[in-house]
Amino acid sequence: MGRRSLPTRGHPRQARRGQGPEGAAEVHPGGGSGGQGQQGQQGQAGRQGCTEGRSQGRQARCQARCQDDSSEGGGKSSGQARRPQGRRQSRCARLSAGAEPPVSEAQPALRWAVVGPGNIAGRFVQALQGLPDQELSLILGRDLARARSFASAHRAAGRHEPRLQQAAGEAQLRAALSSPDIDAVYIATPHAQHGEAVAAALQAGKAVLCEKPLVPGLAQARPLLALAQARQAFLMEALWTRFLPVYAQVQQWLQAGLIGPLRGVQSSFCFSIPFDAQSRCFDPALAGGALLDIGIYNLSMTRWVLQQALGACPEPLRMEAQAVLAPTGVDQRLAATLHFPGGISSQFVCAFDGMADNGLRIFGERGLIELPQQFWEATEARLTLAGQAPQTVHLPFQINGFEGEILEVSRCLRAGLTESPQMPLSETLATLAWMDALRTQVGVRYPFD
């Protein structure tokens, strides 16, 4: 793992406002025109589908992933960074009542740009605003009205007001992200557009946290990783599940060998949405399909389980899958098994056209561990050992679950790392290789493959 100098934290807080670098349109969310009808637009995006785990009666949180990044010009405004200490202290006090916040009050804030202001970015920003030393500096989207609406929906009292900027395409994004008031960039555009945003942010010399999958396939990943290495820039796929408190407990159980030698994993991640050729979920040009959108959790957490139990995740001896393809050619449902050495198997199903229990179950010789519901956002895990009553732990989020990955980025940057030890790029590559193989097997091809 490479090292890099600390990011631009500690730079003057009064960054240039009003006009982004290279002249991209920029506004302040509080000011001026264009504010009408934005909530309606936001609502429409929310209704558009692709909601992870929606339709589950017991689903606690809605994780809509559809981001409509259509462009729109916008007005212009300016604002000053404010830091209300009273508010910050109370937030900090609240956090320390739970788990100890790993980043102390004394640290300068990590200043973020968000690219792709959709539903999932909203959850990210909610976490950001709940943390004491994270700041939202810039919201970038192809549609300025949408960025404005997003900023308005996610305004937090006493928080620095982010700039808004319209930008599309790698060059414009790079220009906008080159601003010195940005340390890190969070990318939440549709899958197929991640690549250009990641490249832009890395070219601008910023740390990058990019929604999963980093890119649709291995072929698109390699040049980005080379770029990150060349720029000595931090890059991490936003596999937030790995940073949830409950998985720290599961990690302890697995590493302590409580359940004995690993035998297998079973999981599911399914929800039901009507087919819509226009939706990101079903559009091959946007790298749609259940595997890349949600099956990636089954795969990535399979890797994680094997790493915790075995020290490293071996390559599967065999992978086999069957899928139901949507009229657009992407996988609307996929059932797969990965067979590892020692007869360890990981069986999973992911789907846009049905419901499942959406649990993750880890089987060992002497016991089992269950994340019984919505494993990707679990707050509950159950350990059952031979001859003993099951023990259940409840480990709630500090905020909404996204805080873990944000704090991980902070920790890594402070340590001068260009990768997260918990979610290194080798993991991104390995999971992409599996997804490529499974897609090939079921005949899903994207136009850019």
Added chain:
Amino acid sequence: MGRRSLPTRGHPRQARRGQGPEGAAEVHPGGGSGGQGQQGQQGQAGRQGCTEGRSQGRQARCQARCQDDSSEGGGKSSGQARRPQGRRQSRCARLSAGAEPPVSEAQPALRWAVVGPGNIAGRFVQALQGLPDQELSLILGRDLARARSFASAHRAAGRHEPRLQQAAGEAQLRAALSSPDIDAVYIATPHAQHGEAVAAALQAGKAVLCEKPLVPGLAQARPLLALAQARQAFLMEALWTRFLPVYAQVQQWLQAGLIGPLRGVQSSFCFSIPFDAQSRCFDPALAGGALLDIGIYNLSMTRWVLQQALGACPEPLRMEAQAVLAPTGVDQRLAATLHFPGGISSQFVCAFDGMADNGLRIFGERGLIELPQQFWEATEARLTLAGQAPQTVHLPFQINGFEGEILEVSRCLRAGLTESPQMPLSETLATLAWMDALRTQVGVRYPFD
């Protein structure tokens, strides 16, 4: 489905006692020598392993399956059938407080012989003795001391005392089972010995309920089915799970289409026992291995789910499996997926070398059904429909869960059927064909294959 005349119920109750037909040794359990040390033998058999679902903290009942059928000569005694009406009425009253007993008090008792007096036969006899119109007439085993011990352990006050008889091999069994005081035969010997006992019972013109698997492979099944047809005799594999009250509820849910089109099934059936080359579970000569011993439940209930949801179970387009073989060559762990038309998949794992949640989960477009624990002996099922809170039903056994299959045999015989509509022989054949294919795939061969 063929029909047959009613079995020998209503025949004179004072059957010939003391000496079985063709001279096989016969004793009455209450009488004479040989009673010492039998509880110890029984206990030893119980410790020998092969306990379904043992080692699970939440496992309510022990389902030991190891039956040591070593032969032993025995003494001789005689006894009279007794029917204490008072006791019977009170038992009947207890039953009618729960579900209505489908067989009324007015019916003559169905008189059973049990072949293979091991742990699982104990559970069968416990259910038999809790039902008003079932009677245990004869206990047959290769080891008379063990039969005596079994009878002693399962003696029920006020119940007819069964005769005991030593018999081994098809000819001896046929002779013993030809007694006119037997209507039906329950066979609970090790898998590889089922065939000779079934053939003997059918040759003796008796109705047969045989533990699963009926035989180890399709090749051994065909002659038995031909024999049953030739004798117009009732034959059923003892897939007791299909007759549990909770599955009647699941059937209602599935047939009503509540969860929408079926998408898939996930299940597990694993428990941990030490490897023992002498144990039935690991002995290829006795058709050991996890698939035939417990995976048969995953397969048979997969068939059942598809039948309830689709009207019929289609043949899988593809089956794939991986196994870990024991030093004796049988499968100690097997993970398999059956891919059906329409992208419906059934993923399961069965094992003697690990633990799993042992649930069965049925996924549909608009909801899911879960048998969350020990699905093969479930008393709880949960229905979750899109946008609704889950509803859980608890449907306890009337006795110990085995009463369902016993009553099914009674119903079928009364109706003159030679097969059960709920568990017809076509099901036995189809499941055997799947097991043959899976065994071939993972390289498990029995000496008699």
